[in-house]
Amino acid sequence: MANPIAVRLQESLSQLKNDQQYRHLPDITHHGRYIRYQQQSLLNISSNDYLGLGSDMTLQSEFLQSLQPLPIAQLPKMSATSSRLLTGNDEQITGLERELQHWYQAAVGTFNRSSSASKSALVINSGYHANIGLLPALTALPIKTLILADKLVHASIIDGIRLSQSKLCSYRRYRHNDYQQLAAMIAQAEPDVERIIIVTESIFSMDGDRADLCQLVQLKATDRRIELYVDEAHAVGILGNQGLGLAEETHTLADIDYLVGTFGKAFASVGAYILCDEAVREWLINHMRPLIFSTALPPINHAWTRFILAKMPQLNDKRKYLSALSLQLSQAIDQQYRASSNTQQAGYQSPIIPYILGDNGSAVAKAQQLQEAGFYALPIRPPTVPTNTARIRLVMNAALTNDDCQKLIEHL
Structure with missing residues (x-):
């Protein structure tokens, strides 16, 4: 049968x-x-x-040649073998996070020499891991939260929103790039809502159009409860003088609370990163399940990402x-x-x-x-x-x- x-x-x-x-x-x-x-x-x-970096054999050959002088024992490992909280943390991933922070600071400095804005970087296995883990970790704090997301955000963000739902966390979705409707939703938020997280992509993956980050920053300034979460997956590498995306191009980097970028697209590598305040980074390390329970990416991949990152501003x-x-x-x-x-x-x-x-x-x-x-x-x-x-x-x-x-x- x-x-x-x-x-x-x-x-x-x-x-x-x-x-x-x-x-x-x-x-x-x-x-x-x-x-x-x-x-x-x-x-x-x-x-x-x-x-076109993924098909650039000359670039890949240059990377491999850069490794040749190293003794075998010093070559980046082919596997992390465990999560970052066990033995998966090594000098390649910590070096990448340090260089991401310098990259961010350089991008902010190009349009605001006096800015003291600072962000910490957290590297994670993929953009999907970042998006399904970030909101659930943030909403683990017992604060009444309202998530307002663009109707066309990526499936990974939708999954992250669904995983965040609780008695203290609700969500609504505004029409695509309709900031008038978004403003109305903010105005209608209950008085006991302590935090409002606006979630958007900067370049939308299927339509290829842009969010108006400047207008979102202006909306943020109208209510102290608002935080901005921007997924720059399809903008990183292709926009900005340093290649840091639409937020760099629009001079809004310092106003974004949670910026997600990926290495699997313009970087021709694998993995993702989150730029956020240092306290948020430490909170994520303690509460972000995809980070805590996933084997880290191989150090050899992070070495390649660092190689590309060094070239990105040029x-x-x-x-x-x-x-x-x-x-x-x-x-x-x-x-x-x-x-x-x-x-x-x-x-x-x-x-x-x-x-x-x-x-x-x-x-x-x-x-x-x-x-x-x-x-x-x-x-x-x-x-x-x-x-x-x-x-x-x-x-x-x-x-x-x-x-x-x-x-x-x-x-x-």
């Missing part, structure tokens, strides 16, 4: 296929800026390798080129394919350009057409994006050429 649960699972999977929402792990190999998929060599326009030419390439593509796409009126903003937004097709079948068909034309393009469907906004998420990176961009435009 067939397992009844397995039968029901198979029926549900069949329904996903009928709805054009079925996912599978692609069988791919990487060759520089190309991906080998189904016996085709396709130009990669789907990854988050925004600066990559402005790549950032400028990426901006020009992205603007060229976004301007060529008719406005009917943009996600919403909120994404239709003048000037460069990000390397993420949504090509909205509406229904799932159209997105799947367009992805297939682009693959046949030589591009590794993938359909993005609900529940990743709202219903009826299935799309191709086009992603520019600094390894692409102007000719690549023009060819892509022709096939759109």
Whole structure:
């Protein structure tokens, strides 16, 4: 007799296929800026390798050569073997945190020489770990808290919010980038709410548009209870003179209470970090479950991240080129394919350009057409994006050429 649960699972999977929402792990190999998929060599326009560092073999060779003079006993280990609170803390991760703090201070200093703003850095295994762990740890303090989150924040933030719910912590979500509604929610907060945490991404991962950090900082100034939590995952490396993201570009770094950044995108590495006050950092070390109960990342990965971090302030030419390439593509796409009126903003937004097709079948068909034309393009469907906004998420990176961009435009 067939397992009844397995039968029901198979029926549900069949329904996903009928709805054009079925996912599978692609069988791919990487060759520089190309991906080998189904016996085709396709130009990669789907990854988050925004600066093209992940496909830069010269850069990787330089890193490996930098390790060669070291005795074997001094080479970064290939595994941390335990959590940071046991034996997983070593000189690579502590050195990375120290350098992140210097990076932050340098970014603040570029627009405010007299600023004494300071933040401590905490490195964690991934952006997902950071986002599912930060809010539950913060709300472990017995303070009545209201979380107000943008409707389009990443799934990891939503999971973190759900894990935070308690008798003392509630949440609401405001319409995407609708700060008038957000202000109304703040005004409606109960008098006994002691803390209001506004949560947003700086660049939204599926729409590629920006939050207005300056307006959020102005809102914060209206109520002493407000704290700002900004996920800069898709802005780190590509914006700011030092590469520290939209908060650096908008001179709002010092006003953000909890800043999350990742190394798995523009850094072409792995892991994430949180910039926060020193007291908050110590609290997270004691209450943040993904940090406490996860084996730390291998020191060799942190060594690579430190290598990239040292170069990040010198990559402005790549950032400028990426901006020009992205603007060229976004301007060529008719406005009917943009996600919403909120994404239709003048000037460069990000390397993420949504090509909205509406229904799932159209997105799947367009992805297939682009693959046949030589591009590794993938359909993005609900529940990743709202219903009826299935799309191709086009992603520019600094390894692409102007000719690549023009060819892509022709096939759109």
